[in-house]
Amino acid sequence: MDSVTVFCYGLAMEGSGMEPELISKKELLEITGISYGQLYRWKRKQLIPEAWFIRRSTFTGQETFFPRELVLARVRRILEMKEDLSLDELAEKFAPELYELVWRREELTARRIVSEQTLGMLPGDGAADGRVSFRMLFALYAAEKLQRHERMPPAEQRALLQLLKAEGPAREDEDKEVLWVRKAGISLFLVVPIGGELRVETGARLAARLKLRDCLQELTNKLA
Amino acid sequence: MSMKPLKEGTGFVYSPAARGRRLKIMGAGESLGGEFETVGIMGEGIVHGDLQADVFKAMGTCRVDGSADLREGRVQGDLTVEGSLRAGTFKGLGQLTVRGGVSAGRLKMQGHLETGAFCEVEEAELSGGFRIGGLLSADRLDVNLYGPCEAKEIGCGRIEVKRSRIMDLKRRFTSMGPSVLKAGLIEGDEIRLSYTEASVVRGNRVTIGPGCVIGRVEYARTLEKSRGAFVGSEVRVRS
Known part of the structure; x- marks a missing residue:
């Protein structure tokens, strides 16, 4: 590093x-x-x-x-x-x-912060100049972490990215987490505050979950 | 680290409130991780995932596949953290291996410490050996050399490096590497070194003790060198 x-x-x-x-x-x-x-x-x-x-x-x-x-x-x-x-x-x-901060695509891949594949999730115009805003980078990073264990179809990736970008790593969101719930091949992404109890119906499955604050911390550590 | 399939039929209950949640492993056991008020491990424990705990105590062998976030950690034996380790206070006796970085308020380690990245601590007392893959940064850093110590860089307020005589003798009969601290760069306000090899040392008040081999010393106030020390070049900067 x-x-x-x-x-x-x-x-x-x-x-x-x-x-x-x-x-x-x-x-x-x-x-x-x-x-x-x-x-x-x-x-x-x-x-x-x-x-x-x-x-x-x-x-x-x-x-x-x-x-x-x-x-x-x-x-x-x-x-x-x-x-x-x-x-x-x-x-x-x-x-x-x-x-x-704004990051260059090549730098992000060279430093293995996000993979080339994940950068491919970017909407075409989003990074035409090869630069990624921190907000977008956070969304990409969180998305990559979420789907580390399970494959996610491209359409769902886009939906997730949109949600994460809209949520952003803002301070008031620090105690939230993103949940990926799957049922019969259909995915649902939720951003919920940490603290409540959560039950998922029998047929559904919590595929992955990620705390946004930890994710942000990890990302900033990596960028350091 | 992979998400284990959750128990079928029961649905999944997720209660993030750590209050009252306890994890206890005696003998051998595994856990998915999560948030706990207390974690106690005696024997062999594996945590598949991230772990947060108010109080974490382990004796024996323990592995955390994710990152560990502890207010207070006490470990006797062997702890491996695949992610990073954050702790308010951490006391270790034995071996601590962290693939990522370590950040802690107080860190007391007797034995061997190994980190893949930085090690950032306010107060650190490291007795034994260590290998820090990045910057070792502390406000106060005490190193007691009982084995080979290595850090890419060290930056701190005050650093003191000592070596025990008894271990010096013991080393002649065992295959352990030399009890020497090696670092590329050491910076601090008050620096007291012995048995240290470094390319550059920069500080305010610098003492270079016996067994040191330093390429270049830059000091602002004072520089003391003992007879058994070798210093390539010394420069006094600003006053």
Whole structure:
């Protein structure tokens, strides 16, 4: 994972077509006065997204760089806000930025985040430019996980994808799960809140189920 | 990991509320996984799928085919997690193998720890050996070398690496690999190393103890080197 350099920093840079100006870790610590301990702690809490850690070979070996503007602004905000908020509260504040990321198809397959086959589920126009929004990626990833054990006909895949994309990985959905119920060859997908009791009629079968929050967590870990 | 066919005729009852749900395996047993308040395994247990538990205790051999999410975990013996492991606190005596990553608040391991990806902990005490496939990151990290330790990178607030003398002697009579920590890069504010091989060490206050072979040290405040240490080059950066 470490050998793959990630070139997606969010929409801010997508349009410019230029590589963003980078700052080395050393320089970052020097300018902001933060410590290694803080930097690694914030990384663990995902206050600084993994995707911002860019590895480059230099004459002194591997060094880590960051997109300059983004990381300086972020560190400044963390330092400002950490007086009033705990790190976990801060993490929640910053999490939504993930949704702004856009991924390249080749990168997703190269890093084995979703398979080529799953990407094939994309509606034709959805990724004509070879880019996948995070929302769509989440839907694809969840769909792939759901059908890992059982084959799903293409028409049903599309229906599932539509449902997942409409649901999205938004915060209020965090305690929901998606259920795949099958009966006599017919599939039904449900998104339900976790917490209630669920019974399925005798002829039907719960083919698979997936917690959206765990799925999101897993996906973000993988993208990291 | 595959979804097992559910019991016929009964319909499927899914109660996600973990409250009051207990899983107990004594001897040998299997479970489909799910959410539990307590999980107790003595002997041999296999969990086919993801497992969430408030309290997880295992003695013997245990395998989780999915990911494990525990508030508190205590294991004596052998635990293998095919997915990733998340824990509030985790204490292990024996061997812990996680194919994915580990994230924990506190991790105390006596024995061998192996992860396929990162290992992120606030407070870690690792006694024995380990092999971390990615970044080993901790606020405070104590390593007691009793066997070969390896991590791609280590990043932390404070790290201290020590080696016990007794094991040093014992090693001469057993086939165990050398009790040395190997890492590509070690970064931290306070770094105290012994018997460590690393290409680059970057820190604020750095102590390079006996048995160390370090390619390059970059330090901001202080650097102490013991006589039995080898440092290729040292640079003082910012003040």
